[in-house]
Amino acid sequence: SGTTDDTASVTYGFVTDTGGINDRSFNQTSWEGLKRYCEEAGLVENQDYSYVISEKESDYVPNLTGFAGQRDLIVAAGYLFEGAIAETADQYPEQKMLIIDVESLDVDKYTNVQQAVFNEHEGSYLVGVAAAKMAEKAGKDTVGFIIGMESETMNKFWAGYQQGVYSVNPNMTILYDNVNDFSSQEKGKAAASKQYDAGAYVIYHAAGGSGMGAISEAAARREAGEDVWVIGVDTDQYEYGKYGDGTQSAVLTSMLKRVDTAAYNAAKAVAEGTFEGGIVRYSLADGGVGIPDENPNMPDDVREAVDEAYNAIKDGTVTVSETYVKE
Amino acid sequence: MKKHSQLKISLVAVGVGFLFAFLVVIVAGRNPLNLLAAIIKSISGFNILRPNEPVTLVNTLNWLKYAVPITLTGLSVGFAYRTGLFNIGGEGQILVGGTAAAAVGLLVDLPPIIHPIVCLVAGALAGAVWGMVPGILKAYRKINEVVICIMMNYIGLYATSWFTRACLPIDPATNARTIDLKETAVLGKVFENVPSLFNWGFLVAIIGIVVFWFIMEKTTFGYSLRATGFNMEGARFAGMKVEKNVALSMMISGAFCGLAGAVLILGEFGYGRIQTSFDNFGFDGISVALVGGSNAIGILLSGLLFGLLKSASSNLQMMNIPKEVSELAQAVIIYLIAIQYVVILLLDKFHGKKDKKLISENTEKGDDQL
Amino acid sequence: MTYAIEMLNITKDFPGIRANDNVTLRVKENTVHALLGENGAGKSTIMSILFGLYQPTSGIIKVRGKEVTISNPNVANDLGIGMVHQHFKLVDCFTVTENIILGKEPTKNGIVDIKSAVKKVKELSELYGLNVDPNAKIRDITVGMQQRVEILKMLYRNADILIFDEPTAVLTPQEIHELMHIMRNLVKEGKTILLITHKLKEIKEAADECTVLRKGKYIGTVDVKTTSEQEMATMMVGRDVSFTVEKSEAQPKENILEIKDLNVKDSKGLYAVKNFSLNVHAGEILGLAGIDGNGQTELVYALTGLCKAESGQVLLKGKDILKLPIKKRLDSGMAHVPEDRHKHGLILDFTLKENFVIHCYNKPPFSKHGILQPKVIDEYADKLIEQFDVRSGQGKDTPARSMSGGNQQKAIIAREIDRSCDLLLVVQPTRGLDVGAIEYIHKRIVEERDKGRAILLVSFELDEIMNLSDRIAVIHDGELNGLVYRKDTDENELGLMMAGSIKKVEAVI
């Protein structure tokens, strides 16, 4: 029942990309955002709202159309959904959908599709500042960056991070590794190990499942008494870097991409009848990207520097570019 | 021991597989009726739990859509298997086939109908080249094709990713795929108004099945391939070009996978992809071929079966059944195919009882007459 | 007189077939007892029962007067029973010693004590005059040697009742002779021997008593000294059989096959065939005699194209075929009955009819434009089955695998003969077959000769060579060491040529 009549409650469907529901990254986070709203609204899981996992990209359209016409809002995360969303919207022009990380769909044509994008470069700038400050404090001059694959979105992370690091110290060395894989912890771990061996003090990963290897390497090194840090991505990855008795973590901070907020907002808007298509940009200024408030590992002075950068971006004194090439 | 047709064994396996799935669902405390409903809905679009729900073609078409690529990869694995080769290199062959098709679809201008055909040919050729490497190494250097196939999978993964990035026009919005293929190259949807990507690529699968059957069973070439598969030395003795057969068989096998890749790109995606991991269509092909007994009709049927298990995944999840259930059912089916010896024994026992009953009935009648 | 073995009223059923039907076998201690019967008579089955590989459906087994149940080969071993199987049970890539000690390894601190094992093997080998190299790999030694390894396996286990299942099928005349000698030696040392064979001459040579089976049933036990070969053959087959092949004088015509200075290397890169020259004429059977491993295999492989020759010429009807691929050679007029029927002769998983067309499947009328013509193939298969009396369960649709060895061989012969080639190359055509089958196949070969074909017969069995050939060539160490007319020679002379003691190349035509 696509249209809400007054007695029925609002219903939601969530479709994961191939990362699966427990990717400890944006699928999981988006789902949690949606779930949070639904719980607040007193909806019943698996009845009013549920998720479907995509095994391969070929599952995207069938999974979306499976929900289409049945749920008031369908949420999907990941730029690879672009074509599938368009296909579904062509067939179900009335169906409200939220797609995260896509902004290239024709807004005039797909009026019921909300495209949520994030200023990852701004958030990455912040963690860049954090990384550089930490390194400076420890008397180190090298930080690292690990990427899962080169793509437009991924490049925004890299651009923002560089600008952040160089804003603190233009002479800082940034190590860069592309592991070409989003699901190989070993490669992520090896890349992190390589960078730490080469002197990196803090590593920022944007490598999905492979990044878990980087976090595991940092935790293992801290466990062994080495002084190194790692920065998580998408969601607060603090707990994945646990070491020692489990209360400490090697995760310095995380670049939050509030996909949960996007999902939450869209779900709420649909229930309240205020949902609109078009592009919604989540920036640092509106809390769409940022770092967690709680950062037990971050010393106050570093925190201050990050806050400073935060304010500067917010009031426009600093603009972070989506692309960046160091001259 | 009686002869039981492959079909009968497969049917028993499938039946037990589904029974097992029901069992798992019950054990997990979910409603088995939902499983049944999901399967029926995936086949027909009719939801037995909500009879009022409008029935559309989407589900059926999605089922067929899923069956197309795995039928093609099943043909691929089956073709090699009949020649005594294990083609576990489907993943790589699909990737290169898809990429070749995308390249032709992006870079070449051709009229409609001709264009997709040329793309398909390019995909088949690329797949054939990828299959040729293990084929030739097996034939002329006696290197185990399984290792080479596994290596070629990974090489294909990275080679296509590099090639696409370096040589094809990349979509600037994502930087993670090519721009859309030329309009003329796309394999259109069969039913424009149904939200399923079921496309004209299904014809490729049907032609593939006919070609497979014809080559294997009807031609002299197929005869010599089968001879090579059963007894390489014997075939050599009879003057067959065993090495050539092995290499050719692997190439044809690769071509089937290449076609699968091309159909996916031309029919489903409409753009060239940059993948960082496999889609497992090639591995699915192994199951399809094995359950289908590596013959054309069997592969068609098991392609439909596994297509159903894939397409049911979405309905299962929506009906609150973990999608892993379909994997477990698949595992059971393949396992029963593996141990068909036992299945046959059990069937024999079953039949034996019936036969004995018949005999005793007959003798009784005979006694009456006396 | 005590019996080493008594197998009383043994019956063994396999699904659908009764392999042994109430068979009784009594073997006296310290004798060689032969077991004679056609293919499928149940000889191997009853011996497998004695060795614990199968359980009898009914019947009693007594060993040295005591009733026993032999549930597996270990029990047999413990009872002192050892068996040399028809097909050797040796691991190719193991050494002689490893094969012998397998399952009963001497150890030192948990490690296999190879040194002491080698010593023990050497001792045993010397004691019984077996003369094997304990450290050689099985794949590097001759078939005759492999058999001695099998014998050593039993001796190593202190077996005193030794079963030999068709031990001579794979041996050369010299080796057979030596084996018989070894057997007598063993009996002298206190062992009891059970010998399964089709060959009456061997029974005459080595055995004391002989039990005859036919179609699973016990026919009788006779004293070998007082029974003639003819009588035993009649018991075995159930009718009179003739041992000699009836044939008229050969009428040799033109040269069909000319081998000139052929040199071939073996798989190890050594010259196996050296400067070999030979002609075979239409209308004659030329028998190539020689001890196994003297280059016959390589010669045949070089002729058929399975391996490359180093130098020389092979002319078939005047045309050099040495550079041609296998197919072309076959097409230019060569038919070939290979030595190994399972590996080379047949595709065991194909049906009989598919096997019949293995050479001609891609030629009209069996195929048109690359497409098989099932009707034509069916008719052809029916024709061959009838002409050559090939017997099988489901006629032309029988999988070759499920046919008996004799019928498999008949099928191959039928196929090759029907190709009507000018040259028929037959290698070991009757290996492991019973007299009935042998008789039939020999007859067909002679018929082909009379039709004017040139026939090159390669065989390790001197009897076969003597019976069939018009001329006999002898190969020794890769060289032509003899070429004589059949009528001008005898077994003794041939044996000397085969051993390389004399050289006599005179029947050159």
Next chain:
Amino acid sequence: MMELIYQMFPLALMMATPLILGALGGLFSERAGIVNIAIDGTMQVGAFLAMVCVLIFEANGWPYAKWVALLVAFIGGAIFISIHAIASIHFKADQTVSGTAVNVLAGGLTIYLCQIMYNGARSTDTISAAQGFAKFNIPFLSDIPVIGRLLFTNVYATTLLAFALIVVSWFVIYKTPFGLRLRSCGEYPQASASMGIDVVKMRWIAELISGGLSGLAGAVLVLTTATFYYSGTVHGLGFVAVATLIFGQWSPWGVLGAGVFFGFAQVLGLYSSSIPLLENLPSEFFSMFPYVITIVALVLFSGRSMAPKASGEIYDAGKR
């Protein structure tokens, strides 16, 4: 340059260890005559069990979690492979088909169990790094010139365990009566049977060891490189282990060499940017590199396959 190699080697060993263990598992199976392409699935089961075990121990504050986890994974792998063993040994299964079934089963089963155990999540919970294995320098040994830095610096205990298992396997397979019998079962089981060896029993033992080692491989993978188990944890490494086994020509030392080679080639991709001449090549070239080199190596060494002869053959006591 040497410094680079010193850095690369421990990483290569880390990557190699699960491959070596998986391949060693395959080795026992194939040496006894059973084709094992189920290594991948068994690794998944091992990885899953190891994680679950550590999580339980962690929650209860029990010590030695990771070591117990290795043991549990070994036993679990052995039990799991029994499915394949029954089919192959008793039910005359086509071993490739059966192995495929077992692989499919593992993926479904572990994730299904995850959902039951972890609130419907399709992965396990996360463990603390303290629970996993960490690299360390072995006292004294790491001071040996060259070798010390290559092999004994920054190593994982699990890598040493794998080395030890290679030596043990070599000893067992080539020096003990058990090994001789095992190999005979893989070469010519009818011969073994005629010598009174219980082929069925031997194959069972081999399969159990094989499953155990593969399970161990999964556990080592997850406890050295990851902090939780999910469906992508093994991501096809079991098939690379099969390749390692074949590349290593079914011998323990060969497996060691092939495994280290694979590991090294993977790591080379990461280090390419620091190596002159290689730095400008696209990253895909390095990802591809190990696989290309493997093919080249196989071509160079071709023509002398040492595959056990009876591997994959159905053993039938009555067959003659």
